[in-house]
Amino acid sequence: MSKGVVLVLGARSDIARAVALRFAAKGHPIQLAARQSESLSKDKTDIELRHKVPVTVHEFDALDVASHAAFVDALPELPRIAVSAIGFMGAQAENETDVELAIRVMRSNYEGPASIFSHLATRFAGRGSGTLVGISSVAGERGRATNYIYGSAKAGFTAFLSGLRNRLAEDDVHVLTVLPGFVATRMTEDMDLPERLTAKPEEVADAIVKAVAAKRNVIHVRRIWWLIMLIIRNIPERIFKRMKI
Amino acid sequence: MRLSGWGNFPVHTAEVSAPDGEAALVSALQKGPLIARGNGRAYGDSAVNRLNTVQMRRFDRMLSFDADSGLLVAEAGVLLGDVIEAFLPLGWFPAVTPGTKFVTLGGMVAADVHGKNHHKVGSFRSCVSWLDLMGADGQVRRCAPDRHAELFDWTLGGMGLTGIVLRVAIRLTPVETAWIRQETRIAANLDAAMDLFEASHDATYSVAWIDCLSGGAQRGRSIVMLGEHATLADLDRKQARAPLSVPRKRPKSVPLTPPAGLLNGLTVRAFNALYYRNGQRNAGTRLVDWDSYFYPLDAILGWNRIYGRKGFMQFQCALPLERSREGLTALLKAISAAGAGSFLAVLKRFGPQDGRFSFPVPGYTLALDFPVTARTRRLMERLDGITIAHGGRFYLAKDSRMSAETLRLSDPRAEAFAQARKDFAARESFASLQSERLAI
Ligand SMILES: Cc1cc2nc3c(=O)[nH]c(=O)nc-3n(C[C@H](O)[C@H](O)[C@H](O)COP(=O)(O)OP(=O)(O)OC[C@H]3O[C@@H](n4cnc5c(N)ncnc54)[C@H](O)[C@@H]3O)c2cc1C
Numbered sequence: 001m002s003k004g005v006v007l008v009l010g011a012r013s014d015i016a017r018a019v020a021l022r023f024a025a026k027g028h029p030i031q032l033a034a035r036q037s038e039s040l041s042k043d044k045t046d047i048e049l050r051h052k053v054p055v056t057v058h059e060f061d062a063l064d065v066a067s068h069a070a071f072v073d074a075l076p077e078l079p080r081i082a083v084s085a086i087g088f089m090g091a092q093a094e095n096e097t098d099v100e101l102a103i104r105v106m107r108s109n110y111e112g113p114a115s116i117f118s119h120l121a122t123r124f125a126g127r128g129s130g131t132l133v134g135i136s137s138v139a140g141e142r143g144r145a146t147n148y149i150y151g152s153a154k155a156g157f158t159a160f161l162s163g164l165r166n167r168l169a170e171d172d173v174h175v176l177t178v179l180p181g182f183v184a185t186r187m188t189e190d191m192d193l194p195e196r197l198t199a200k201p202e203e204v205a206d207a208i209v210k211a212v213a214a215k216r217n218v219i220h221v222r223r224i225w226w227l228i229m230l231i232i233r234n235i236p237e238r239i240f241k242r243m244k245i
Numbered sequence: 246m247r248l249s250g251w252g253n254f255p256v257h258t259a260e261v262s263a264p265d266g267e268a269a270l271v272s273a274l275q276k277g278p279l280i281a282r283g284n285g286r287a288y289g290d291s292a293v294n295r296l297n298t299v300q301m302r303r304f305d306r307m308l309s310f311d312a313d314s315g316l317l318v319a320e321a322g323v324l325l326g327d328v329i330e331a332f333l334p335l336g337w338f339p340a341v342t343p344g345t346k347f348v349t350l351g352g353m354v355a356a357d358v359h360g361k362n363h364h365k366v367g368s369f370r371s372c373v374s375w376l377d378l379m380g381a382d383g384q385v386r387r388c389a390p391d392r393h394a395e396l397f398d399w400t401l402g403g404m405g406l407t408g409i410v411l412r413v414a415i416r417l418t419p420v421e422t423a424w425i426r427q428e429t430r431i432a433a434n435l436d437a438a439m440d441l442f443e444a445s446h447d448a449t450y451s452v453a454w455i456d457c458l459s460g461g462a463q464r465g466r467s468i469v470m471l472g473e474h475a476t477l478a479d480l481d482r483k484q485a486r487a488p489l490s491v492p493r494k495r496p497k498s499v500p501l502t503p504p505a506g507l508l509n510g511l512t513v514r515a516f517n518a519l520y521y522r523n524g525q526r527n528a529g530t531r532l533v534d535w536d537s538y539f540y541p542l543d544a545i546l547g548w549n550r551i552y553g554r555k556g557f558m559q560f561q562c563a564l565p566l567e568r569s570r571e572g573l574t575a576l577l578k579a580i581s582a583a584g585a586g587s588f589l590a591v592l593k594r595f596g597p598q599d600g601r602f603s604f605p606v607p608g609y610t611l612a613l614d615f616p617v618t619a620r621t622r623r624l625m626e627r628l629d630g631i632t633i634a635h636g637g638r639f640y641l642a643k644d645s646r647m648s649a650e651t652l653r654l655s656d657p658r659a660e661a662f663a664q665a666r667k668d669f670a671a672r673e674s675f676a677s678l679q680s681e682r683l684a685i
């Protein structure tokens with residue numbers, strides 16, 4: 001049986017590339033989508049050489065929501081599995097003073113991914129099958145002074161995925177919410193992250209491939225983050241507001 | 246972050262970045278002297294620069310493959326294991342491979358690695374068609390034996406000190422199966438082992454495990470392993486159904502760092518006796534899959550931790566043929582007298598070697614591990630002296646402790662290498678803790 005096509009949105013991200021390679025290794029054809037998609041031609045060749053699966057490359061801008069319907073229609077084939085690795089963090093200090101930038105962060109992490117998933121969801125539901133994998137973040141579990149612009153958008157995306165899962169459960173469309181803690185990628189390159197809590201992109205990819213097969217609903221990457229967030233969510237607000245974390 | 250080589254010694258705090266393109270590499274160059282880092286399988290401090298270590302893991306795309314000639318072009322951060330995974334199913338295998346598949350192509354170039362077939366084909370450079378090198382000026386030059394030849398020569402074996410390898414074109418070798426026909430022979434002592442090597446020049450692969458602790462008539466007793474790529478005719482029916490694949494084994498891993506001192510003279514002696522007896526039992530010819538044959542240690546992830554937190558060092562020297570017998574005997578005597586053997590000591594015959602700064606010399610190479618203690622460090626200094634007295638030299642990919650003076654006494658090429666680095670203006674731009682220690 002031939003494996004279903006996997007669409008990877010935000011394909012230039014480290015996590016996305018690891019996800020594409022993992023699915024390709026299992027024999028899935030791959031659709032890579034990103035802005036400045038010319039740069040993906042190397043990845044196309046690399047994945048084809050390594051795993052002998054067909055790979056196509058597509059231009060995609062999450063913020064250009066008006067183009068999303070046409071983007072889906074133009075795909076050579078409606079994918080079986082779609083993974084969004086789209087995200088944009090910016091720097092909190094700038095996000096606080098530059099409201100336009102803050103809005104860009106909000107739109108990149110919530111509006112854009114939710115828009116493309118809405119289009120895909122309708123088509124998947126029409127077909128009666130498919131899997132949507134949204135990479136959100138533990139940052140969305142509680143707003144913190146150090147990261148709340150990004151965090152609030154991720155919170156929106158997480159809630160969106162949860163609602164979408166609820167809506168599509170009857171249509172046999174599976175929605176997986178991925179909540180990584182820290183991951184060593186371009187996004188976090190300049191941050192000093194604790195080694196024990198920081199996953200490699202490949203770990204996130206492995207966890208996603210497994211969770212898709214097992215039809216899991218919500219996963220944390222590095223499980224310990226489930227516990228950490230449980231604690232963080234339960235700190236009373238009057239204490240939390242004075243904490244620096 | 247805390248950074249070391251495979252031996253977990255020495256450990257330093259280092260600034261590490263992982264640039265994602267040539268522009269980012271140029272900015273890294275502008276920050277000050279740097280060293281490129283592959284997968285950290287060199288034992289010592291070759292791939293550590295305290296202020297500017299540049300991880301090449303984001304340069305890990307395979308770029309093209311010519312199925313007629315077997316020429317693979319890939320970025321320097323591609324792992325050898327991934328090359329095998331991609332091309333063995335098509336009937337191609339690396340023409341030269343070290344004893345672990347967890348190395349990058351860039352690391353293989355920089356150390357100009359050798360494999361069990363060195364006596365036949367030479368080192369890694371023999372299968373490198375060309376490489377792209379970013380120099381101190383940020384310019385990328387395509388170097389080949391007939392193009393920027395001098396830079397090519399110094400880069401193979403140059404330990405990352407001539408520039409950053411970006412891309413490599415290597416020729417793979419065609420194979421019919423994923424299996425090796427291994428012939429195991431027992432050698433009762435060093436003389437017998439060397440005689441076996443000398444009689445086995447035609448074997449594609451040859452290597453020996455040598456017991457460094459036994460003395461007297463048994464000094465240097467060895468298990469010599471010869472190997473050929475198995476042909477279809479060598480396989481049984483089940484294997485022949487999928488000749489280019491072998492059943493996957495799950496890697497085991499060493500979960501915790503055991504207390505230091507687990508590896509002492511006693512345990513090593515017991516292990517060696519067992520290993521030798523096991524070899525005797527297995528003498529003869531059998532089929533072994535490629536992974537178990539070339540990379541037995543890779544099956545145990547993190548095996549370097551069995552040496553404990555203090556880490557371990559490897560001693561590897563190469564002795565010219567005419568001084569090998571005498572030199573090896575002296576080395577073995579010193580090791581067994583100190584009672585500080587290692588689990589896996591390896592003896593191998595080297596053949597002819599090209600290049601300006603590559604390690605191999607026609608003759609013999611001996612490699613063994615020691616836990617880091619004051620006593621083993623003194624022993625290794627004695628071994629340095631014996632090697633130098635017999636005209637031998639040392640493998641920089643394994644070194645973590647040698648002095649600049651020892652290097653110069655053992656290898657007259659070191660000075661020329663340092664000079665070449667000046668000529669290429671590479672000395673101000675590429676530096677590792679090892680290059681500083683060795684003053685090259
Ligand atoms: C279990 C084991 C078995 C081994 N067996 C053998 C063997 O049989 N034969 C053999 O020859 N070696 C052997 N080695 C040594 C190993 O092959 C070399 O140390 C190799 O260089 C490691 O590659 P790496 O990618 O891990 O490089 P690193 O250890 O990260 O770096 C090693 C050197 O390569 C340089 N380097 C890495 N990438 C680049 C780049 N892109 N551009 C420029 N310089 C670069 C670094 O600066 C450094 O000097 C063995 C090592 C282990 C751990």
Ligand SMILES: NC(=O)c1ccc[n+]([C@@H]2O[C@H](COP(=O)([O-])OP(=O)(O)OC[C@H]3O[C@@H](n4cnc5c(N)ncnc54)[C@H](OP(=O)(O)O)[C@@H]3O)[C@@H](O)[C@H]2O)c1
Binds near residue numbers: 009016112136138183
């Ligand atoms: N790294 C972490 O610690 C961490 C933790 C939790 C969650 N996450 C999430 O994991 C996902 C992957 O991130 P990463 O860590 O791999 O970082 P990354 O490399 O920065 O990936 C984010 C990707 O999103 C893409 N993107 C942003 N805006 C876009 C737009 N308008 N249109 C199209 N693509 C856009 C970026 O594309 P360009 O390449 O074009 O910029 C980039 O490839 C993100 O959703 C991130 O929020 C990361």
